[in-house]
Amino acid sequence: MTTYSKAGILVIIVALFASVALIQHYTITQSQYGPEVDPGPALPGVAAELPRLVNLKTQNCIHCKRMVPVLRELEEQYADAFSIYTFDVGVSPEIGRSFGTIRTVPTLVFMDQSGREVYRFEGYMSKSEVLERWRSLGLSV
Incomplete structure (x- = not known):
């Protein structure tokens, strides 16, 4: 064999390995994230007649810890005005995925009585900010 043909064979082998790696990555990504799922039925208390505030957090997040006394x-x-649910997306990533893209924690998801998301906020919110947001959404508190 010539030097040129050895280099050509090497390029083909590298291209094949890269293709296999990309296919595996795509397959894993699709199985992890799949199509978005409606979070309503998966939430506890979905039959409740109250609006819900869902707190998506992780255990080591400092802002998540600041939200605990507020919530x-x-x-x-x-x-009697709304229900609050907290999910650790580090422990249960499938719950986090059911809410679509979560860019940061804490993420607060405001849901109406039917379980439909009406507002999403990323980061810390004070008690007065949460109540103000509820009122601005037309939900009584």
Whole structure:
């Protein structure tokens, strides 16, 4: 064999390995993320007649930890106005995927009585900001 043909064979082998790697990556990506799923039926209390606030967080997120007392206080004061659910997307990534793209945590998803998302906020929100957002969405608190 000549040097040229050895180099040509090497290029073909590298191209084949790269193709196989891309196909495997595509297959894994499709199985992990698949089509978006309607989160309504998967949520606890979906039959409830109250709007919901879903807190998507991770265990080590500092802003997520800051949200804990805010959400606890809201839950105590406004239990008859809306329900609050918290999911750790680090522990249960399938729940996070059911809400589509989550760019940062905490992500607060405001849902109406039927389980439809009406607003999404990324980052920390104070108690007054949460209540203000509920009112601006036309939901009574």
